[in-house]
Amino acid sequence: MASNTETILVHEGQQFNSTAAVTAPIFQTSTYIADSDPAEYTKAATEAKHPYFYHRHGNPTNSQVAAVVAKLEKTEDAIVFATGMAAISTAILAIVKSGDHIVAQLAHYSGTTIFFKEFLSDYGITVTAVDQTDSAAFVQAIQENTKLIYIETPSNPNLNITDLHAIAELAKKQNILSMVDNTFASPINQTPRDFGIDIVVHSATKYLGGHSDLTAGIVCGSQDYIAKVWKRSVALGASLAPMDSWLLLRGLKTLSLRVRQINENALALANYLSQHPKIKKVSYPGLTSHPQHQLAARQMRGFSGMICIEVDGKDEEQAFNNAQALINNLTIFINAASLGGVESLVVHPASMWGGHHTKAQKEASGITLGMLRISVGIENSEDLIADLKQALEQLS
Numbered sequence: 260m261a262s263n264t265e266t267i268l269v270h271e272g273q274q275f276n277s278t279a280a281v282t283a284p285i286f287q288t289s290t291y292i293a294d295s296d297p298a299e300y301t302k303a304a305t306e307a308k309h310p311y312f313y314h315r316h317g318n319p320t321n322s323q324v325a326a327v328v329a330k331l332e333k334t335e336d337a338i339v340f341a342t343g344m345a346a347i348s349t350a351i352l353a354i355v356k357s358g359d360h361i362v363a364q365l366a367h368y369s370g371t372t373i374f375f376k377e378f379l380s381d382y383g384i385t386v387t388a389v390d391q392t393d394s395a396a397f398v399q400a401i402q403e404n405t406k407l408i409y410i411e412t413p414s415n416p417n418l419n420i421t422d423l424h425a426i427a428e429l430a431k432k433q434n435i436l437s438m439v440d441n442t443f444a445s446p447i448n449q450t451p452r453d454f455g456i457d458i459v460v461h462s463a464t465k466y467l468g469g470h471s472d473l474t475a476g477i478v479c480g481s482q483d484y485i486a487k488v489w490k491r492s493v494a495l496g497a498s499l500a501p502m503d504s505w506l507l508l509r510g511l512k513t514l515s516l517r518v519r520q521i522n523e524n525a526l527a528l529a530n531y532l533s534q535h536p537k538i539k540k541v542s543y544p545g546l547t548s549h550p551q552h553q554l555a556a557r558q559m560r561g562f563s564g565m566i567c568i569e570v571d572g573k574d575e576e577q578a579f580n581n582a583q584a585l586i587n588n589l590t591i592f593i594n595a596a597s598l599g600g601v602e603s604l605v606v607h608p609a610s611m612w613g614g615h616h617t618k619a620q621k622e623a624s625g626i627t628l629g630m631l632r633i634s635v636g637i638e639n640s641e642d643l644i645a646d647l648k649q650a651l652e653q654l655s
């Protein structure tokens with residue numbers, strides 16, 4: 260099998276399509292006819308991710324998707340889930356138990372932050388959150404009972420970068436595991452295994468699926484570790500449904516084309532916005548003005564489609580109102596949560612997470628009142644810039 264990304268995306272995992280159909284069929288079934296050989300049937304019932312036993316254990320399309328993403332992420336194996344949060348929580352629960360400690364970041368996707376703060380603490384697992392831009396802070400946070408360093412880079416929503424090489428080295432030295440949420444970069448732009456990170460997780464709802472029509476998650480790691488994750492997944496039960504798995508497989512085929520276009524569009528938009536007088540700040544790792552641009556350029560092949568901007572205003576209240584007005588003035592960008600699809604989306608993090616995060620949490624993760632998070636799609640970049648221009652012109 261060829262080892263180039265575009266070919267992997269189209270052809271990897273074909274062995275799981277047991278039919279003569281060129282496109283894998285949807286295996287819309289909950290269960291499979293038992294093998295008449297009892298030994299084979301026992302194997303099907305107990306083997307990790309067996310694709311022909313019962314849906315919560317495995318499904319052929321789930322195996323095919325996992326094979327594609329494991330190959331891209333350069334891990335031995337992978338397992339899919341119903342959502343990114345199911346993947347992240349199950350992946351973590353396969354490592355830590357009561358009495359253990361995790362080192363994480365101040366800024367994570369909010370669902371992950373909630374899982375750390377409100378759930379793991381109830382089960383006797385402690386989490387220390389550090390400034391991800393400071394590699395020394397991770398070293399200082401390590402305790403005797405630390406089992407995992409969990410990072411997200413670029414981080415949601417403020418696009419800070421964590422040094423993958425430094426984290427992987429630290430984890431190896433301490434004999435603990437490292438895990439990265441690679442959702443924002445996608446495996447087209449960043450391969451954490453190249454730097455020695457052990458485990459990669461994704462919300463496949465985003466770039467991997469790419470069409471805002473499914474939710475899914477994936478965990479990539481060693482075969483032994485994925486077998487452990489599978490065992491938890493059978494107990495916790497968040498298996499990816501056949502239709503969503505099929506959509507994800509189809510979306511993956513164009514991942515490379517989509518992400519290349521998105522990278523190009525996002526850089527054009529970030530450049531435009533950074534010169535606009537009504538925009539106070541543009542955070543995009545591809546801009547030389549990003550404080551961690553050098554680090555981003557060392558560990559990313561492209562800078563993805565996520566841009567964080569701060570709309571100007573004479574005070575916080577006006578910045579909040581201007582950010583909301585800008586969203587309302589846009590005609591192509593859609594105001595919606597989520598990211599990574601073919602269509603450009605924009606969201607106001609302070610409104611979205613106002614209910615979940617305390618003021619202190621918002622400050623810690625860098626969320627300001629005038630901040631907007633943009634997920635750039637594959638539309639024509641001149642049209643996107645023209646839309647931003649007219650929307651900004653309408654601001655007072």
Ligand SMILES: Cc1ncc(COP(=O)(O)O)c(C=O)c1O
Binds near residue numbers: 370440442462476
């Ligand atoms: C970086 C990141 N990780 C994980 C998730 C959770 O994914 P899901 O919504 O598929 O559960 C999200 C969702 O927005 C995300 O942005």
